[in-house]
Amino acid sequence: MSDFRIDTATDADVPALLRLIRGLAEYERLSHLVVATEEALRAALFGHRPVAEAILARVDGEVVGFAVFFPSFSTFAGRPNMYLEDLYVEPQWRRRGAGRKLFAHVARVAAARGCGQMSWSVLHWNEPALNFYRGLGAAPVKDWVGYHLSGESFRRLAKDEG
């Protein structure tokens, strides 16, 4: 079906990874949110205490897609889940199985580490992605609403002495 090779990203792949992250943000109409730098990615992925892992899809050595993931934890299940932060394939390389290969690779890593499931978030208007996820047998999370605390409210609470 394809000659995509999936491997684990290394420090040397950070420039390519940042290029793809920017491509993903552009596709998601969220370029204004990208403040990541090569230095920040290097620290987060390959520093002293990595917070996430990245894998790449290559064709003839050229990086054409990536996935970033990290373990989460369910207290009810009492076991880790795998959270898929990003999955992206460059437009000209889509519909040839690279996305599925990346996704399956993350699933294998997750299963090998004792995770019971994978989870992620998708923009509600992203029909191609939604179709891809449905085709894998994935289901939307029901009943739960995501919340976040950031900016000044976050900083204020972090200084709260309780």
Add this chain to the structure above:
Amino acid sequence: MSDFRIDTATDADVPALLRLIRGLAEYERLSHLVVATEEALRAALFGHRPVAEAILARVDGEVVGFAVFFPSFSTFAGRPNMYLEDLYVEPQWRRRGAGRKLFAHVARVAAARGCGQMSWSVLHWNEPALNFYRGLGAAPVKDWVGYHLSGESFRRLAKDEG
């Protein structure tokens, strides 16, 4: 306002923690999902490679509330976030500031580790929790839908050779 003391859970607190996790599940009408055991929590929180951290609220030594959290990662921000998996105070100890103390403790840990925000999920019908979060200045995540892949679909993909 209160005499709640917040501290980091240890191995010895696992039975109390599991009791509170079951209390939370009952409140969320999700008791049927709780399969966690003391052994599983011990491995996840205090094992060789911990996947999450737990803090406790105590009154006179008695455990009356808890929070569980772990770092997540934003590729766009290029920095970690802190994900709050659970926050719970026993019914008879509510409305005295324990929840806010637990929340503020997690915010302090998050800020100290370079996180730009905290995030979590809440059941859409949980008005007391929603009011508490709004009072802190938190906002719902818009435009994104959570998805998950579990059970046979997850296991099948994990065996996919691509």
